[in-house]
Amino acid sequence: MTDLPLSINETQEGLIKKKFSAVELVDSYLERITKDNKDLNIFLTITGEEAYKKAKEVDKILRYKDIKILSDFPLLGVTVAYKDIFLTKGVRTTAGSKVLESYIPPYSATVVDRLEKAGTIMLGKVNCDAWAHGSSGENSDFGKTKNPWDNNYVAGGSSSGSAAALSANMTLTSTGTDTCGSIRLPANFNYLVSLKPTYGAISRYGVIAMASSLDTVGPMGRSVDDVRRLFDVMKGEDGFDSTVKNINWQKQVKPKLKIGIAKEFLEEGLDPEVKENIHKAIKVFEKLGIEIKKVEMPSTKYAISVYYIIQTAEVSSNLARFDGIRYGEKRTFFGEEAKRRIMLGSYVLSSGYYDAYYLKAMKVRTKIRNEVDTIFDKVDSLIAPVAPTPPFKIGEKTNDPLKMYLTDIFAATANLAGTPSMAIPYGFSKNNLPLGFQLLGPRFSEYTLFALGEMFEKETGYKPQVAKI
Amino acid sequence: MGSLSKDDVLHVAKLAKLTLSPKEIIKFQEQLSKIIDYVSQLSEVDTLNLGPTSQTTGLENVFRQDEVKPPSFTNDGYFAVDKILNKEE
Numbered sequence: 001m002t003d004l005p006l007s008i009n010e011t012q013e014g015l016i017k018k019k020f021s022a023v024e025l026v027d028s029y030l031e032r033i034t035k036d037n038k039d040l041n042i043f044l045t046i047t048g049e050e051a052y053k054k055a056k057e058v059d060k061i062l063r064y065k066d067i068k069i070l071s072d073f074p075l076l077g078v079t080v081a082y083k084d085i086f087l088t089k090g091v092r093t094t095a096g097s098k099v100l101e102s103y104i105p106p107y108s109a110t111v112v113d114r115l116e117k118a119g120t121i122m123l124g125k126v127n128c129d130a131w132a133h134g135s136s137g138e139n140s141d142f143g144k145t146k147n148p149w150d151n152n153y154v155a156g157g158s159s160s161g162s163a164a165a166l167s168a169n170m171t172l173t174s175t176g177t178d179t180c181g182s183i184r185l186p187a188n189f190n191y192l193v194s195l196k197p198t199y200g201a202i203s204r205y206g207v208i209a210m211a212s213s214l215d216t217v218g219p220m221g222r223s224v225d226d227v228r229r230l231f232d233v234m235k236g237e238d239g240f241d242s243t244v245k246n247i248n249w250q251k252q253v254k255p256k257l258k259i260g261i262a263k264e265f266l267e268e269g270l271d272p273e274v275k276e277n278i279h280k281a282i283k284v285f286e287k288l289g290i291e292i293k294k295v296e297m298p299s300t301k302y303a304i305s306v307y308y309i310i311q312t313a314e315v316s317s318n319l320a321r322f323d324g325i326r327y328g329e330k331r332t333f334f335g336e337e338a339k340r341r342i343m344l345g346s347y348v349l350s351s352g353y354y355d356a357y358y359l360k361a362m363k364v365r366t367k368i369r370n371e372v373d374t375i376f377d378k379v380d381s382l383i384a385p386v387a388p389t390p391p392f393k394i395g396e397k398t399n400d401p402l403k404m405y406l407t408d409i410f411a412a413t414a415n416l417a418g419t420p421s422m423a424i425p426y427g428f429s430k431n432n433l434p435l436g437f438q439l440l441g442p443r444f445s446e447y448t449l450f451a452l453g454e455m456f457e458k459e460t461g462y463k464p465q466v467a468k469i
Numbered sequence: 470m471g472s473l474s475k476d477d478v479l480h481v482a483k484l485a486k487l488t489l490s491p492k493e494i495i496k497f498q499e500q501l502s503k504i505i506d507y508v509s510q511l512s513e514v515d516t517l518n519l520g521p522t523s524q525t526t527g528l529e530n531v532f533r534q535d536e537v538k539p540p541s542f543t544n545d546g547y548f549a550v551d552k553i554l555n556k557e558e
Contacts, residue, residue: 200526213524242531305508316485331486339487344501346485362521364514369522401500402507418525
C-alpha cells in the first residue's frame with residue numbers, strides 16, 4: 001500500500017469495502033517501521049508476529065458482513081503503539097529504563113486490555129523518557145527519539161515515541177501518559193491531537209507509576225474524532241484503580257460556549273511565533289461565535305514549582321520499589337534524570353524540609369486548584385499554548401535541567417488541578433515545525449473539549465498530516 | 470533557603486539508596502541547589518487558611534463489595550488454583 005489511511009474512519013471504511021485487508025495494513029506499517037526506525041529511534045520492541053496474528057483475526061471478523069461488527073469492535077483494524085510504560089502481557093516493558101531492560105510483565109494494563117478487545121492491532125512498544133521523566137525524549141536510556149518533521153529537533157516528551165510513531169506514519173494511533181504535559185507536548189511537537197483526560201477518567205492499572213496524584217493516561221491520534229473514539233473505549237472504572245469514577249457523561253454540548261483567555265498564558269515568556277499563532281486561533285473561535293472572556297490566573301506562575309516538589313516526592317516513593325530484588329536490575333542502573341528526581345524528592349520529604357517544601361507545595365496546589373475551579377464557573381474552556389516555544393533542537397536544554405523543566409510551564413496547571421486538556425495542532429513555524437495549542441476544561445468536560453476541537457477543525461479546514469521522510 | 474551542601478547531597482543519596490560518583494556529587498549539588506532555589510519562590514505565597522491537596526477526585530475510601538465467590542475448580546474437596554509459575558521461568 002502506498003497511501004496509508006490517516007484516520008480511523010478511513011481505515012475502517014477501507015477494511016469494510018475490501019480496499020485493503022488488515023494484514024496488508026500491518027505489512028505497510030511494519031515496512032515503514034523497518035525502513036525508518038533505525039534513524040528515528042521510535043520503537044523499542046516491534047511485535048510483528050502478534051500483529052499478524054491479530055490482523056488475521058480482524059480479517060476473519062470482517063468476513064461476517066454484519067453491520068454490528070463496529071459496535072462489537074469499535075476500533076476494529078486500528079493499529080496502536082503503546083508507550084513502553086504500559087504493561088503488555090508477555091511483551092517486554094522497559095519504561096525507557098535500563099533497570100527494566102529485560103522485564104516481561106505477567107499481565108496487561110486495563111487500557112491495553114480494553115483496546116485489544118475493541119479490535120486494535122498492537123504494532124509494538126515505543127520509546128519514552130526513562131520513567132516518563134522528561135520533556136524532550138532525550139532522557140530515554142535507549143537513546144533519544146528524533147522528530148520526524150526534522151530530525152535535528154526533539155520529538156517532545158515524555159511520550160516521544162508515541163508522537164513520533166504517528167508523524168512518521170508508523171501507526172494509526174498510540175497511547176501516552178501525562179503527568180505534566182507528557183502527552184500534550186510531544187503531540188504538539190508532531191502535529192497531532194491528544195488528550196490528557198480528567199484525573200479519574202481512565203484507569204492507570206498496569207501503567208508504571210511516576211507521580212501518582214498527577215499521572216493520567218490518554219490517547220494520541222491525528223484528529224479529534226480518532227482521539228474521541230479511543231477515549232470512549234479507554235475510559236471508566238475497572239475495579240483496579242480506585243481513583244477512577246464512572247460518570248454520567250454529558251455528551252450534549254451547551255449551545256453557547258465561552259472560552260477564557262488569561263494573560264498569564266498568553267503574554268508572558270512566550271516565543272513570538274507561538275504567541276502570534278495562538279492569537280490567530282482565538283480569532284477562529286471568535287468567528288465561530290464563541291464568547292472570549294478575559295480571566296485571571298495569578299497563581300499559575302507557581303505551578304512549576306509546586307509540580308517539581310510534589311512530583312519528585314512521589315517519584316522518590318514510587319521508584320523505591322525498584323530495589324533489584326522484585327523487578328529488574330539494581331538501583332545503580334538508574335539514569336541521571338531518575339537519580340536527580342529521586343534525590344530532589346527525598347530532599348523535599350526529608351526531616352527539616354518537609355514543611356517548607358512538600359507541605360507548602362500541597363497548600364499552594366490547593367490555591368491553584370481553587371483558582372482553576374473558580375474560572376471554570378465562568379467559562380467552559382481555557383485556551384493556552386502547550387509549550388512556550390516551537391520544537392527545540394536536540395541537546396539545546398540537556399545541560400540545564402531547570403530550563404528543561406520550564407518547558408512544562410503551561411502544562412502543569414491541568415495536572416495539579418486534575419482537569420482535562422486537549423492538544424490541537426494548528427499551523428507551522430517558519431522552520432516548518434508543528435505548532436498548536438491546548439484547550440483546558442473543568443473536570444469531566446472531555447466531550448465539550450471534543451466539540452470545540454471539531455468546530456475548530458471544521459472552520460480551519462484541518463487535514464491530518466504526516467512528516468515527509 | 471535554596472542551597473545544598475555536599476553533605477546534604479550525600480545524606481539524600483543515602484536516604485534514597487543511590488550510589489553517586491564524585492563527579493555526580495558535584496553536578497547534583499549545583500543542579501539541585503539551582504532547582505531548590507527556584508522552587509523556594511513558594512515561600513512568598515500566603516497559604517495561611519489553605520489545607521493541603523493530596524488528591525483531586527474527592528473520592529474517599531473506595532471499597533469493592535466483599536463477595537465470596539465459588540472457586541473456579543476443586544479437587545478432592547480442596548480448592549484448586551491456577552499454576553502461577555511456568556516451567557521456562
